[in-house]
Each structure stands twice: as structure tokens, then as C-alpha cells.
Amino acid sequence: MNRVQARRSGRMRAATGFVARPEPRGMGRFAGGKQLLAGNFLFAGYHVEAPGVSVWDVESPSPEFEAALQAFDWLDDLAAVGDGPARMRAQAWLGDWIARYGSGRGPGWTPEIAGRRLIRWVHHGLFLLAGQEQAEAEAFFAVLAQQTHFLARRWLAASSGLPRFEALTGLLYAGLSLRGMEEHVGPAVAGLSRECDACIDAEGGLESRNPEELLEVFTLLTWADTALREAGHRPDMPHVAAIERIAPTLRSLRHADGGLARFHGGGRGAEGQLDQALAASGMRAGARGVAAMGYARLAAGRTTVIVDAAQPPSGPASRNAHASTLAFELTSGRRPLIVNCGAGGPFGPEWRRAGRATASHSTLSIEGYSSSRLGRGRRIAGGDEEILAERPAEVTVGRDEVPQGAGLLLSHDGYARTHGLVHVRRLDLSQDGRALMGEDSLATMTPAQRRQFDRALDHTGLEGVPVALRFHLHPDIDATLDMGGKAVSILLRSGEVWIFRAEGVPLALAPSVYLERGRLRPRPAQQIVLSLLQRQPASQFIWTLSKAQDSPVGIRDFATDDDEDRAVSPEGE
Numbered sequence: 001m002n003r004v005q006a007r008r009s010g011r012m013r014a015a016t017g018f019v020a021r022p023e024p025r026g027m028g029r030f031a032g033g034k035q036l037l038a039g040n041f042l043f044a045g046y047h048v049e050a051p052g053v054s055v056w057d058v059e060s061p062s063p064e065f066e067a068a069l070q071a072f073d074w075l076d077d078l079a080a081v082g083d084g085p086a087r088m089r090a091q092a093w094l095g096d097w098i099a100r101y102g103s104g105r106g107p108g109w110t111p112e113i114a115g116r117r118l119i120r121w122v123h124h125g126l127f128l129l130a131g132q133e134q135a136e137a138e139a140f141f142a143v144l145a146q147q148t149h150f151l152a153r154r155w156l157a158a159s160s161g162l163p164r165f166e167a168l169t170g171l172l173y174a175g176l177s178l179r180g181m182e183e184h185v186g187p188a189v190a191g192l193s194r195e196c197d198a199c200i201d202a203e204g205g206l207e208s209r210n211p212e213e214l215l216e217v218f219t220l221l222t223w224a225d226t227a228l229r230e231a232g233h234r235p236d237m238p239h240v241a242a243i244e245r246i247a248p249t250l251r252s253l254r255h256a257d258g259g260l261a262r263f264h265g266g267g268r269g270a271e272g273q274l275d276q277a278l279a280a281s282g283m284r285a286g287a288r289g290v291a292a293m294g295y296a297r298l299a300a301g302r303t304t305v306i307v308d309a310a311q312p313p314s315g316p317a318s319r320n321a322h323a324s325t326l327a328f329e330l331t332s333g334r335r336p337l338i339v340n341c342g343a344g345g346p347f348g349p350e351w352r353r354a355g356r357a358t359a360s361h362s363t364l365s366i367e368g369y370s371s372s373r374l375g376r377g378r379r380i381a382g383g384d385e386e387i388l389a390e391r392p393a394e395v396t397v398g399r400d401e402v403p404q405g406a407g408l409l410l411s412h413d414g415y416a417r418t419h420g421l422v423h424v425r426r427l428d429l430s431q432d433g434r435a436l437m438g439e440d441s442l443a444t445m446t447p448a449q450r451r452q453f454d455r456a457l458d459h460t461g462l463e464g465v466p467v468a469l470r471f472h473l474h475p476d477i478d479a480t481l482d483m484g485g486k487a488v489s490i491l492l493r494s495g496e497v498w499i500f501r502a503e504g505v506p507l508a509l510a511p512s513v514y515l516e517r518g519r520l521r522p523r524p525a526q527q528i529v530l531s532l533l534q535r536q537p538a539s540q541f542i543w544t545l546s547k548a549q550d551s552p553v554g555i556r557d558f559a560t561d562d563d564e565d566r567a568v569s570p571e572g573e
Helices: 002-009 030-037 063-070 075-081 084-101 111-123 125-129 134-157 162-177 182-199 211-230 237-252 273-281 349-356 447-459
Strands: 040-043 046-049 295-300 303-308 328-332 335-339 364-366 373-380 383-390 395-402 405-415 421-430 435-443 465-473 478-482 487-491 497-503 507-514 523-534 538-547
Touching: 002 134, 030 040, 030 075, 030 084, 040 063, 063 111, 075 084, 075 111, 084 125, 084 134, 111 125, 111 134, 111 162, 125 134, 134 162, 134 182, 162 182, 162 211, 182 211, 182 237, 211 237, 211 273, 237 273, 295 405, 295 421, 303 421, 364 421, 364 435, 421 447, 447 465, 465 507, 465 538, 478 507, 487 507, 523 538
Parallel strands: none
Antiparallel strands: 040 046, 295 303, 303 328, 328 335, 335 465, 364 465, 373 383, 395 405, 405 421, 421 435, 435 538, 465 523, 478 487, 487 497, 497 538, 507 523
16 A cells, blocks of 8 residues: 555645745764765665665665665765765765655655655755756655655554654645645644654653653654744644653653663664754753653762663563663763663664663573563564563562662562562662662562472572673773772773672673664673572672772763764774
């Protein structure tokens, strides 16, 4: 039906121009634009070198790579360069796309991809039309109108959530921006209102619990709100109310350095995107209390701690979810310190599966088991989708405010079914943010759990259930064993020094990885690992992470990342 409607839409009336001068709102990367001009195509974790070749002649190594091409994600980067060669390259690739796919052919005719593409064409309309002949401009507006008619008929076919918000925002942009497409404004506004009520819960969260996905939805809603007001329209109340609910949730999910917590398939977000979206929303509400979209937050001084404090998503919403219950991340100033490995999807199915495991997160795990287990869901695109089939039945979180700081007491029973054990985690952040104290326990809570633990212990030949507590470190960190192996010294690029100590258990530094979108391969990193063999119904880890005593209260952190060297060539990794 997508192909049928794409072709039919090409026979309907065309737009005749822009109603008003469009303004670009997307955030492109200058370095990314330079890479494109040099023939380096980096999308969805794949890097293809093809100097002097049209982007449409590049053989796509994955469906995700092809989707990024078809959605014109690269147009923001070329517009960020903004000079003559960049504009000519964008115009040439645009004309090539119209010639090849403008009649409704190719993989780019799905509602969500068409919505993303249409938004970028409108944002950068003047950039694309500068110096063009009349015939080229008419072809541009004709295909814009074709995509508008297509979205009007097919937006409901997009999956609920971010894909449908992309399709509806594209339709709304077209209705507001293109002369002759005004009739689509009303249905797009109504559709957005319905999706806001259906997908944004009372706490301003999404069912997927993916922070970066929430940011993408929020960005689209703020763009739509701004476009409506600039055109003299008033957004519907469900639209405005959704923005009001999401803003404080995103503030709760933001670390001290401005990046998002990386959980359930989400990354840190494009640099500056969160600040821009929050500023555009006009919402001044602060961070939420104990739990925002299922995450708990501690903040003091220059330090933030964000913990996954709720059940993972279930059903189709868990197709990108991770077994990360009670995992946390810690950032000091501009520097991430304790992290999760991240989403491995851009690096292939094996890395995707590995990134979803509990051992890839900064929390406690039992060897060979995750706190949530994967299972097969419905078939998608010819393959079985892996969802979280077994999850903790109960996750609890409580918050304490004391004169010395603030604390969280959390628990989950994700190992009760397999080993009869409940994980209890206590985190206390000092008032000045210079020390985090932690206690992690595994214990049986009921007679039934005690019997299950005895069975699990029997399976080990009474040697003990192997338990590990992991703290994954950001790859920019330099960590070394200290004090005869009883502590780890952690040096941040800012010059701060943190010391990790544990009581009564072996402590080791082990290899880890940092899975970051936009890189050619996983970045090598380190992790602190505490391990033991649990032979009794209860065990406990007590640890501290604190700044060295001679670390100043404030540091002038001027070190910067060399973005232009990122992922340009394998040697640069």
C-alpha cells in the first residue's frame, strides 16, 4: 500500500511554493558535512568510502544505513557547512533522488522516512533552491506535494511512537509551509493530539523508556508547536500538555554535562539538542522527584547519578530494551565517569545482543544470567524480533534526604525465579557531590526463594553461585590499580581524580567497551569488577567512589574532544 499510495500521490495537485520563508531547525555537524564532501559516508555504524560518487550509487550495507540516506539525515550536515560546494552537492543529490525515486519507487516511501525527509526538505528549502532553474524548482515542489499527499493517506501505517510522530510532524510542516497544502493542517494537528494522549504518559514518559527517543519526540513536538504559532495557529491542548509533561522528565534524565543517560537503546543525544529543545519549549519546570520515566536521580555539587529504577518495558516496546534494572551512571562536571556500555545495534546483531545484557551495565549480575531474559516476539521484516520475555516482577525505589546528602534504596527480584535471590542496592551521594557510597546485596527473602537458592547452589556442586558487581568506565578515563590492588585511581580528562574502594572482596580492572553511535567500531574501555562465590543465602558488597582529597571544588575544564577526527577512517579509531 505504501508503493500504491506513493504512485497515486504523484498524480495529485502540486504545491506552488512556500507560504513563508522556512527556517532550518535541525542541528547538523560541520565535520560530518566535510566528511560527506570527501566521499566518506557514515550512517548507522557503517562507513563507506566512495569519493566522487552520488550518495544513491553507494551500496547500502544495512537497512538502517539505507533509511538514513532516504530520510536525508545527511542534509543537516551539508547545510552546516553551507558553502557553495556543499550546496551544489546537496542539490545534485536531491535532483538525483527525484529522478530515481520521485515516482514512488525505492525503499524511502514509508511514512516515518517520508516524514523525516519532508521536514528536512522544508527546513533547508532555501538552501536547496538557491540558484536553481525554474524547472528544477517546480520538480522540487511537485515531489514535496507528492510526499504530503502520501503522508495524509499513510501516517496511520507508521508504528505508534516516534515513527508516527515523525510522519505527523512532516505532514504538519507541509500543510503550514506549502502553498496549496493547507487542508492537511487540521488532520495533522488532530493526529498529533491523539498520539500525545496515547503515547506520552502522565509522568511525561514513553513506554519504551528510551531517553533519547523521548528527546526526539520532544524535539518534534516543539518544532510543530513553533511552526503552528508562527503560522497564526494555536496548538491543541493535548499537544501543549505533552510538552509540559516531557520537559521536567528530560531534565531529570540529563547529566551534569548536558547529555542524556544511556539506557534501553538510547544514546546521549546530539550535542546541544536537549538544551535547544528545552529552550524552544519555554518550559521552566525543574527535574522530577524520585522517578521520571522510571529513573531515579541524585545530584549534588558537580555530580549527577541516574539509576534505572523501574521494570524494563514489555512486549513490542521492549524490542530495544536492556536488562539494566538498578544500573546507574555517574557524571562529574563535563566528564562521564561510570557508564553503561550502550546500544550495540550499529555494530551488528551480536553487539546488539551483548549490549542488552546485564553484564554490560554498571550493576550486579549472576554469571551467565541477566536480570531480564530475551525471548522471541512477533516477526518483523522477515525475522523474529527479540523482546524481553522475562522481567523482574517487582522493582522498588525509595528516597532519603539527610543533612549529609541524599540516598536511594532500590531492589528488584529479577533473579528470584532462577536463583531465589533479590538484589538490593543502596546509593548515598554526599551533600557536596564528592563521594558516592554504595551497598549491593543479594539475599533470599522468603522460604520459597531459599529453596530455589539451595537448588541453584546444588547445580554448582556447592562451590557457590558466581556473582559480579561491575562499574563500566568511560573510555576517556585512565584507571589504575592502587594501594596494592585494594583501590582504583580514576583520572578524568578534566584533571579530577576519583578513588574507588571496596571492602572484603577481590577487586580487578577488566576490559570493557563503549558502544557509541557514530563510531566505526566499539571503543575499548575498562571496568571495575568485584566478584565472589555466594554459598550463603545472603551476600553483600560495600564500596565507595570519592574524589581524592586534594581535588579542588571547582576545575576549569577546557579539554575538548576532537570531533573532526571521529570515525573518518579506521585508523582514526
